[in-house]
Amino acid sequence: MSDITVENLHWKYGDTTILDGLTFKVEKGNFYSILGPNGSGKTTLLKNMLKILQPQANSIFISDTDVSVLSAKDMAKKVAAVPQETTVDFDFSTLDIVMMGRAPYLKRFQVESEKDLALAKRAMEMTNTWQFKDKSIKTLSGGERQRVIVARAIVQQTEVLLLDEPISHLDIHHQVELLETVSYLCRKENLTVIAVLHDINMASQYSDFLVLINEGKIQSIGTVEDVITKEAIQKVYKTDCCIIKNPITKKPHIIPIGKASDN
Numbered sequence: 378m379s380d381i382t383v384e385n386l387h388w389k390y391g392d393t394t395i396l397d398g399l400t401f402k403v404e405k406g407n408f409y410s411i412l413g414p415n416g417s418g419k420t421t422l423l424k425n426m427l428k429i430l431q432p433q434a435n436s437i438f439i440s441d442t443d444v445s446v447l448s449a450k451d452m453a454k455k456v457a458a459v460p461q462e463t464t465v466d467f468d469f470s471t472l473d474i475v476m477m478g479r480a481p482y483l484k485r486f487q488v489e490s491e492k493d494l495a496l497a498k499r500a501m502e503m504t505n506t507w508q509f510k511d512k513s514i515k516t517l518s519g520g521e522r523q524r525v526i527v528a529r530a531i532v533q534q535t536e537v538l539l540l541d542e543p544i545s546h547l548d549i550h551h552q553v554e555l556l557e558t559v560s561y562l563c564r565k566e567n568l569t570v571i572a573v574l575h576d577i578n579m580a581s582q583y584s585d586f587l588v589l590i591n592e593g594k595i596q597s598i599g600t601v602e603d604v605i606t607k608e609a610i611q612k613v614y615k616t617d618c619c620i621i622k623n624p625i626t627k628k629p630h631i632i633p634i635g636k637a638s639d640n
């Protein structure tokens with residue numbers, strides 16, 4: 378059974394159609410990357426899935442539940458998110474920020490337990506952030522903060538993790554570390570991951586499946602070999618490329634050659 382179903386999802390900003398009847402299914406426990414050019418609607422899709430933007434009824438289902446009717450607290454038990462912008466304005470300790478991931482499970486005025494602290498420690502060790510636990514979140518670098526927000530998402534213990542360009546501020550070491558952590562969660566904890574990525578080669582290496590979006594529509598969905606084709610890159614990104622097999626992982630690896638000609 379599908380874990381997430383998106384069915385004929387539309388979204389407009391004013392009179393401008395951004396999502397134009399998106400329909401696709403996501404299978405539980407897999408790593409999906411969403412690819413597509415700037416402005417194609419990837420973040421708008423994620424915001425609908427998180428109910429930051431209110432989706433129309435019967436357009437997004439998680440484990441057969443229509444998300445449009447879920448309360449904020451119930452949503453937070455099902456879906457965790459790592460947003461594109463992770464700046465925090467408050468002077469909280471890093472550990473406090475991660476512990477906020479437990480909020481959906483606490484009753485009013487209830488304080489966190491030893492179990493909550495153990496979950497936070499585990500998540501921070503997985504993301505290599507435990508050493509920052511007493512530091513103010515405001516003093517961390519962009520990349521360090523990103524990993525802390527991933528730890529907060531992990532302690533939320535949801536079925537689904539959505540990440541919007543999670544590696545855009547990270548150096549290559551931390552990009553690999555973060556994607557390996559997320560892949561590990563998929564495999565070991567049956568977490569369903571949907572990540573918006575711009576780096577096609579990283580997406581190819583770490584994803585089980587890809588969803589390619591163009592102008593608010595699904596261009597293609599499938600295995601990395603199905604989706605990463607010369608023709609699709611040329612059509613969607615207006616870029617000529619050659620595609621080789623990564624000699625180690627055997628996954629498709631694109632090498633851009635130049636801007637595609639207009640005809």
Ligand SMILES: Nc1ncnc2c1ncn2[C@@H]1O[C@H](COP(=O)(O)OP(=O)(O)OP(=O)(O)O)[C@@H](O)[C@H]1O
Nearest residue numbers: 390391395413414415416417418419420421422573
């Ligand atoms: N609040 C808003 N009001 C009006 N238009 C918006 C708003 N947010 C986004 N848009 C427009 O919606 C379109 C899709 O934006 P979205 O952020 O979903 O694209 P994206 O695929 O995530 O792009 P990128 O790769 O550049 O992050 C863009 O044309 C954008 O300008």
